[in-house]
Amino acid sequence: MLTLLGVALFVGFLALGTWQVERRAWKLALMERVTDRVRAKPVAAPSPAQWPQVNAAQYEYLPVTVSGQWLPQKTVLVQAATELGAGFWVVTPLQAADGSQTLINRGFIPASERQAWLPAAGAPADTPDTAPQTVTGLLRMTEPAGGFLRDNDPANQRWYSRDVAAIAAAQGLEQAAPYFIDQGLPARPGSPAAQTWPRPGMTVISFHNSHLVYALTWYGLALMVLVAAYVIVRWEKRQARLPHKTPSAE
Template sequence: MYRFLLSRQWVITTIVALALIPVMIKLGFWQLHRHESRVARNDRIGHSLAATPVPVSELTRPGRPVPGEDVWRRVTASGTYDTKGEVVVRMRTDDEGKPGYWVLTPLVLDDGKAVLVNRGWIPANGAQTQFPDVPAAPSGKVTITGRLKADEQPGEGVKDTKGLPPRQIMLINSERQAAQLHRPLLGGYVELAEAVGKDQPQTVAPPDHSSIGPHMAYAIQWWLFSAFVPVGWFILVRRERRDRAAAASAEASETETASAEAAEAGTHA
């Protein structure tokens, strides 16, 4: 009854079904790992944002990448802004998606080192070939509170484009800026949490660490798909067997009818 399973068509169908099951299971675990990674990231960000601020010099040094566990940590820094070393970061948007710039200003600390400070966002209202009008940084000594971020690298959502207008950059990288400023810069940069003074750039909103994304739902979907494969294969086999049985029965009935008609015709003859 099931000899048709040995046909070329059904052998290929069975092999494909058997191959799909482990692939779908693996894809489900891949999505599960992404879910777990997202949850761990959210927990790390939430812990960092809720922690008591510490001096930025305790977490980073010149030429040293910011460790992953210290990204988003709340930090403080005291010093004076070096407006001569100020630049703007192109192609950055505000919370509503409007195009503009980030204002990046070095803050010179008491020990002579400096740290890059993202003072916030300003709109791109003028020609992008010229340095935009930037709200003046507070003068004198200031104390800031912000979030520590790692240096940006080409390929992280931004392009490393050369030939830009003066004092404009595409990504924030402390080592590159240190070469321009001829001053030691702490690794990474500080994203200002609260503006110091009036008429300052719009501060960047903290990261959303409440959403876990759809990865768990995708994992469950892949596992359900893997369970449906043998069920679907069984249904197709039963349907094929039923159709073949019906065809065989119809053929037998036609043969029997033809034989009966032939016998009747012979009798009359």
């Protein structure tokens, strides 16, 4: 029984360490890809004909531009935790001339600004803003399901992640792109911070990478299992060499 437990622990710790090594390789590739991509010159956002081919490996964090008119009455507020504190992302559809829509994360607002960015009561839901807009930002992939330990609640307009399909369905967007765009490019160090809300350009493009530490921890635990097994085997062999005393009869 003890042997089976030791083997299971060793294999489990080894597998976890190897998984962390693989995760580290993936994270390093992501960091390199994102760093190179965000420096590129903005291009036109993928058109409806290209939507089936859009994937994270080729498109995520790509600087893009898209033009259209805001649909302000279809704005949703998605809960956010940022370097500026807790608040909301303001996500508004931008409708192109061909009728397609792209969800735009216009930026962060603190909780105190929430009421100002809620859709106006009684206003026509499908009336676009008359002013044409051209938005430049980073293409992002959908964030399905919800946030940490919280599910999106479309019926009550409570959003914890930018789930494109769910938001489009809840807001009646029939030709929505399968991605969203973070408006604004990330601010460069030393550049002045915007003083208006929503605050764009807050896309996180630096990623925490502790996978090597985790891998060494799991491999260390696997090594400890081997050392423990060695000590136990030596102790058992030593015990086997000791003379066995036969109880004397009185």
